[in-house]
Amino acid sequence: MQLNFTDLSANQRYHLMTQTIIPRPIAWVLTxxxxxxxxxxxxxxxxAVSSKPALLMISVGKKPNGDNKDTLTNVLKNKKMVIHIAAEHQAEIVTQTAATLAHGESELANAGLTTSAFDDFPLPRLTQCDIAYGCELYEIKELGDIPQTLIFVEVKQLYINDTVVSQDAKERLNIAADKVKPLARLGGGEYASITAPFSIQRPE
Known part of the structure; x- marks a missing residue:
């Protein structure tokens, strides 16, 4: 089967892209x-899009009524966000936090989540996540007719739970993916978890 994207609607393209670009990491964003x-x-x-500067990117659509999503509204105002890597056992809660709520109504309270202080960063992090990035707004770009908003943020702080990190002989930090158990996104309402990680040596 071969499909010509010029013949498809935006919804059809989205449906196909989200089912074929798999798995996708999930940014669980606190603002x-x-x-x-x-x-x-x-x-x-x-x-992730760059290491110098250390940039992450999320692409944000509109609310069903066409308004900006709260994540965009908040980062435009406060210039800060915390991006978390969710775990496979949090799939149900992650899905709950995708609900469209009135601006100012907190998903944390609805989901029973708690926060912890994020040292040297003005926003807290989710207590329940092993990895969190404290980020500052770097740049915003809008694409398309709707439009879709690309939010580029620079990583200022990184939290890693001590239970998922170790140090090798060269004193580099190694993150145990099988302990983090990151949640990945597939198409529709489907999610995935990782299987046993494996290594392959890159050629010189």
Whole structure:
């Protein structure tokens, strides 16, 4: 089967892209809606894009009514966000936090999640996640007719749970993916977990 994307609607393209670009990591993003009322939302259009500067990117669409999503509204105002890597056992809660709520209504309270202080960063992190990036807004780009918003953020702080990290003989940090058990996104309502990690030596 071969499909010509020029013949497809935006919804058809989205459906096919999300089912074929698999698995996708999930950015579980915490932002401040004001008065320490935190918004939390998952995004699977998410990736690392640069190491110098250390940049991550999430792609954010609109709410069903066409308004900006709270994540975009908050980061435009406060210039900060915390991106978490969710675990496979949190799939149900991650999905709950994708619900469209009124601005200022916190997904954390609805999901029973808690936060911990993020040293040297103004926003807290989710206590329940092994990995969290404290990020500052770097750049925003809008694409398409709707439009879709690309949010580029620079990593300022990285939290890693001590139970999932070790140090090798060269004093490099190694993250145990099989302990993190990261949650991945597939198409529709499907998610995936990793199987046993394996290594292959790259050629010189």
């Amino acid at each position: 401040d809606s004001g008065d320490e009322n935190y918004n939390l939302a998952p995004f699977s259009y998410f990736t």
